[in-house]
Amino acid sequence: MHELSIACSLISIVKETLHDRPCRVKAVVVRVGRLSNVLIDSLEFGFSALIAGTELDGARLIVRQPDPLLLCGECGQETVLKEFEFACPHCGSLNITVKGGDDLFVESIEVEEETAS
Amino acid sequence: MSVIMVERKVLERNDAVAQENRTLLQTNGVFSVNLLSSPGSGKTSLLEQTLPRLRHEFAIAVIEGDIQTDLDAKRIEALGVPTAQIITGGGCHLDANLVKKALATLPVEKLDLLFIENVGNLVCPAAYDLGENIKAVVISVTEGEEKPLKYPAIFRNAAVCIVNKIDLLPFLNFSVERLKENAHAVNPQLQIVLTSCTTGEGIDEWCNLLRTLRRKDPSSASA
Numbered sequence: 166m167h168e169l170s171i172a173c174s175l176i177s178i179v180k181e182t183l184h185d186r187p188c189r190v191k192a193v194v195v196r197v198g199r200l201s202n203v204l205i206d207s208l209e210f211g212f213s214a215l216i217a218g219t220e221l222d223g224a225r226l227i228v229r230q231p232d233p234l235l236l237c238g239e240c241g242q243e244t245v246l247k248e249f250e251f252a253c254p255h256c257g258s259l260n261i262t263v264k265g266g267d268d269l270f271v272e273s274i275e276v277e278e279e280t281a282s
Numbered sequence: 283m284s285v286i287m288v289e290r291k292v293l294e295r296n297d298a299v300a301q302e303n304r305t306l307l308q309t310n311g312v313f314s315v316n317l318l319s320s321p322g323s324g325k326t327s328l329l330e331q332t333l334p335r336l337r338h339e340f341a342i343a344v345i346e347g348d349i350q351t352d353l354d355a356k357r358i359e360a361l362g363v364p365t366a367q368i369i370t371g372g373g374c375h376l377d378a379n380l381v382k383k384a385l386a387t388l389p390v391e392k393l394d395l396l397f398i399e400n401v402g403n404l405v406c407p408a409a410y411d412l413g414e415n416i417k418a419v420v421i422s423v424t425e426g427e428e429k430p431l432k433y434p435a436i437f438r439n440a441a442v443c444i445v446n447k448i449d450l451l452p453f454l455n456f457s458v459e460r461l462k463e464n465a466h467a468v469n470p471q472l473q474i475v476l477t478s479c480t481t482g483e484g485i486d487e488w489c490n491l492l493r494t495l496r497r498k499d500p501s502s503a504s505a
Contacts, residue, residue, distance in 0.1 A: 200434060277284075
């Protein structure tokens with residue numbers, strides 16, 4: 166249930182980035198790692214509830230969930246982590262680092278510029 | 283339509299405050315432990331066993347995070363240890379800002395050791411850096427051996443796993459070996475200690491581990 170506070174944080178990043186730029190926000194693209202314990206449905210629900218009636222009303226939340234990468238410290242191979250098995254599938258080593266697993270980023274904002282009428 | 287590139291961490295504000303907490307604690311030589319578990323695994327009981335063993339050696343304080351009530355804080359205060367209570371009022375995790383406010387009420391400059399008892403929850407607290415030195419996750423033997431596989435994020439980020447309530451092992455179909463395998467599959471570096479807060483078994487080992495980890499930490503060792 167921390168998705169609501171995560172939605173709050175990402176909305177303030179969007180507002181900060183845009184300042185008073187005269188535009189309509191069409192979409193916000195976020196990257197959520199598969200190990201970040203964020204439930205996407207709840208995040209989307211929280212986002213839409215929080216932006217209703219604000220200047221962001223109508224914006225879509227686009228969630229990207231790239232597979233984390235497993236880097237082996239022994240054989241140096243890089244593998245996509247599919248199941249949560251934290252061992253190198255090539256040499257079996259447990260000396261691994263996971264890249265991108267707990268990512269939680271606002272990647273970009275898609276806007277439509279408002280032309281002065 | 284245009285695309286504005288942002289690439290900012292959603293929790294950057296939390297992480298920035300966590301860094302402030304970390305700096306404050308480190309400059310004062312305080313080693314801090316973020317205690318995490320499901321509700322009822324025995325975090326407060328573990329502190330009740332730990333504090334009397336360490337309080338003559340270290341100046342200790344506790345930050346108690348609870349959804350409601352100050353019942354746990356009263357248990358800790360009864361031991362004569364400075365305690366700061368955070369009641370989240372339903373919030374499922376502590377964040378760095380709550381800890382910052384709690385730290386302001388504690389004699390940080392006099393402390394050696396700080397325990398932060400997080401809200402009982404194995405999901406949300408994993409995402410929030412509080413500025414601690416280590417995370418220690420407590421699980422009890424009644425919870426099953428699969429816990430590390432079900433909650434990999436928290437077990438991957440923890441330095442220590444305390445397996446509590448081992449006095450109940452004779453009555454349960456729980457394999458300590460299987461739990462260790464699962465925990466090490468998720469985090470090979472995880473140090474595992476078996477404890478019972480009822481009999482006191484394993485508590486000295488946990489205290490020794492804390493001493494070692496504190497000594498290894500450069501900022502607290504030098505203070």
